[in-house]
Amino acid sequence: MLTIEETKRLLAVIKDDRLEAFWICALTLGLRCGELLGLRWEDIDFANGLLAVRQTLQRADGSLQFVDPKTDRSRRVVPASEPTLAALRKHKRAQAAEQLAAGKRWQNLGLVFPSTIGTPIEPGNLSTRWRATRKRAGLDWLRLHDLRHACASFLLASGASPRTVMKTLGHSQIGLTMNTYTHVLPDIERAAVDAVAKKLFG
Template identity: 50%
Template sequence: MAKRNPNGAGSITLRKDGRYHGRAYVITTSGLRKRVSIYGKTWDEVHNALVELQADAINGIPLPDTDSNVGQYLNYWLAEEVLPNRRPKTYQGYESVVRVHLIPGLGTKRLRDLRAQEVRVWLNRVRAECQCCKGGWDAQRPKPICCAAGECCKRLLSARMIQSVHAVLRNALEHAVREELIHKNVAKLVKVPAPDYRIGKGLTTAQAKLVLKELSGHRLHTLYVLALMLGMRRGELLGLRWSSIDLERGTLTVSTNLQRVDGELRLVLPKTLSSERTLPLPAPVLAALVDHRDRQAVERASAGMDWQENDLVFPSRIGTPYEPDNLRRSWHAVRGRLGLDDLRFHDLRHTCITLLLDLGVPPHIVREIAGHSDVGVTMKVYAHASLAERLKALSRLGEALS
């Protein structure tokens, strides 16, 4: 006769549907002793799971006392952790990833049973899935031209987006670990390929002068002066207020950022704590701001009752927040005239930081001007030599060795 397991050691039985059913008593995070069930296709699979449960019990690791699935937990995490504690733009991005990717893919999985293998297989499937087919985009056209017409366009998610999806899941599960809902964060066990970040080209000193000359007399000339000479981000420029500028002392404080959140433009806090910074104004910047203030006074008077005062340095023609897409279109027109068609507006900031480093300004000073969180970002992204500098360095080496 088979030996009977002692009480509490667990038992395994064969079900009528061919699966094995294991049961054992464990201590949960609520302090209660609870009998749990485990199902598997083989006896060994269930036995190994029971052994793992009992090993945790011996080591004093309680079983998470929750039967919620991943979708239920993600909605709770968004409402109770992300929404109260993160910036609106961050919440908007997280909510989109949860709604579009995580809940459809993993939402029905029980939170405490989620395994790294399931996450890895799912991420691989997401990486290979055509978004046009998934969203039915082509089918919504009056006349289908690709996926709905039988020729899949293979519109895949970028490596950066895959990384973001993985990061949101990892952050959510890490919070579940802190709340003792699960033992470990299985998303941490899954690695995703890092995207290849594009290094901005930036402008030479001569090109930067040409841009400012081309924009002389332009309504947003001063905005481009600040972008090139102070390295400010687009949102920081459009969110800049006159109350943050002291023309007498010659200082400018970056304390607000203009972003589109839930379809409307809002002034929010800067990107990071280090992004909030006070910058001294060199003479050309100070002169440009004085001229811009006088020009804006004329614009305000011309608008009359239509003007909406928001204290913005670079508003629309009636004082409302300036549409970021309009700034992009403004820059595209300028770069087209100068033959710089592949240069992004953000590359003006890149130009400022790169030229400062080329002039020998210490990296920690450049970091404070740029508002980077770490000097490593400054050096990794911006401190790359031009071909002329590389040729000069290699020529010196060649002279030394010849």
């Protein structure tokens, strides 16, 4: 599992990367890659700190297509922390400059994480960029999907209920959440028991 120290090292490495906000959203919101690649600016409520998952980018019939989330629970609204929102605001300003530089080549699909001309990012290109990023952080073993797992583990370790984590990740069943993150639960149970004992006995 990704540790806090490793996460801080990763955050230092990705600072000012073109996809810094993408990596941060994967880590703090637990969204799947396809959900992030399908995210539009209209899906983000900056005023209330909320982000809606309404579509996902998938390869179908040999081409990239936007499709509905696979389950009702995958279609969800999740709260975003202020550092995540700040990264998204910074990303939006950088994207405006890219759009200006692209001129007529820019395809305005309203995507939060498009290519440099506004089109959907090819997942293979994203994977290549991620491998280079994790190498710079000295985390060659870290898969991009592991950021989603790290998000859930950090939430649980911070006291979030499994049902809250289930909602955040868009799991269809609580059993999936519990079975996937059983490695975190013993530490949470120990912390809960110790907290009660401290209240009772000082």
